[in-house]
Amino acid sequence: MLIGFIGLGNMARAIIAGMRESEAFRHAPIIGSDHNEVKRREMEERWNLTIVADDIAVAQKADLLVLAVKPQALPVLFERINPSRKRGQCILSLAAGRPLSWLEETLGADTPIVRAMPNVAARVGGSVTALCKNGQIDDAQKDLATAMFRAVGQAVWMTEERMNAFSTITGAAPAFTFLYLDALASAGLKAGLPKPMALEAACHMVMGAAKLALETGELPASLIDQVTSPGGTTIEGMHTLKALGFENAVHEAVQAVMEKEKKLREGK
Numbered sequence: 001m002l003i004g005f006i007g008l009g010n011m012a013r014a015i016i017a018g019m020r021e022s023e024a025f026r027h028a029p030i031i032g033s034d035h036n037e038v039k040r041r042e043m044e045e046r047w048n049l050t051i052v053a054d055d056i057a058v059a060q061k062a063d064l065l066v067l068a069v070k071p072q073a074l075p076v077l078f079e080r081i082n083p084s085r086k087r088g089q090c091i092l093s094l095a096a097g098r099p100l101s102w103l104e105e106t107l108g109a110d111t112p113i114v115r116a117m118p119n120v121a122a123r124v125g126g127s128v129t130a131l132c133k134n135g136q137i138d139d140a141q142k143d144l145a146t147a148m149f150r151a152v153g154q155a156v157w158m159t160e161e162r163m164n165a166f167s168t169i170t171g172a173a174p175a176f177t178f179l180y181l182d183a184l185a186s187a188g189l190k191a192g193l194p195k196p197m198a199l200e201a202a203c204h205m206v207m208g209a210a211k212l213a214l215e216t217g218e219l220p221a222s223l224i225d226q227v228t229s230p231g232g233t234t235i236e237g238m239h240t241l242k243a244l245g246f247e248n249a250v251h252e253a254v255q256a257v258m259e260k261e262k263k264l265r266e267g268k
């Protein structure tokens with residue numbers, strides 16, 4: 001199956017780099033196009049991508065066509081490629097806020113379509129990618145999409161309804177985590193540590209804590225119990241975070257992202 005990318009920006013580059021570093025796609029033929037000459041050249045030289053004339057040429061040749069352009073660029077792109085897209089082609093859209101129903105309306109209800117929402121950690125193979133599909137996708141197409149996103153982290157299939165909530169956590173919450181890391185590093189600075197040292201310690205701590213929760217399968221509440229001894233120091237900090245509304249702030253932040261996404265989907 002020939003894979004083609006339209007758009008070779010940040011996300012396409014992360015995915016293609018991950019694919020080239022995985023056994024499954026190391027030598028697989030991948031074609032692509034982008035408006036930008038520098039991006040085209042970089043992908044050709046660094047990641048052995050075959051650059052074709054333009055978006056129409058990718059759409060004419062690819063069996064799996066990855067749409068890696070900004071969501072607002074899709075209507076113009078479809079006008080260009082729809083008349084000459086390869087028959088039976090599977091579409092893989094990375095666009096936020098463009099549901100399967102919208103894609104089917106624009107591409108035809110008989111088009112096999114996958115939506116994928118990776119996150120910024122795809123750059124280091126640490127994405128958690130939400131995937132959903134329409135009824136036209138066959139097992140081979142589903143397996144191919146799974147393999148592509150396993151090359152940059154985890155691939156999790158779900159219904160489209162779940163995808164919105166899931167990708168709020170995986171898409172927006174990295175920024176919340178960077179905020180938390182920055183706050184920990186400046187608290188470390190205040191306590192007398194050089195900031196780079198405090199930041200590195202905070203990053204390793206977050207990775208270690210997440211690994212512990214994942215690998216033991218223990219609930220966070222149980223892990224909290226294990227690190228808070230009676231009359232100890234950690235419970236003082238936990239009490240302060242709770243008193244200042246830490247959990248509530250996280251809930252409100254997730255809600256705010258979901259509300260904004262809904263407004264964008266409705267074109268408000």
Ligand SMILES: NC(=O)c1ccc[n+]([C@@H]2O[C@H](COP(=O)([O-])OP(=O)(O)OC[C@H]3O[C@@H](n4cnc5c(N)ncnc54)[C@H](OP(=O)(O)O)[C@@H]3O)[C@@H](O)[C@H]2O)c1
Pocket residue numbers: 006007008009010011012033034035036039054055067068069070071073077094095096117118119120171
């Ligand atoms: N970046 C992320 O962390 C992330 C996470 C989840 C999902 N996504 C999704 O991934 C998609 C791509 O995002 P991105 O951040 O990679 O965007 P990006 O860095 O702006 O890359 C998009 C590239 O596509 C090019 N392009 C647009 N229309 C084209 C066409 N018709 N033919 C050839 N090239 C074309 C753009 O060129 P011009 O700018 O010159 O038009 C640009 O170089 C978006 O739908 C986004 O919602 C991104």
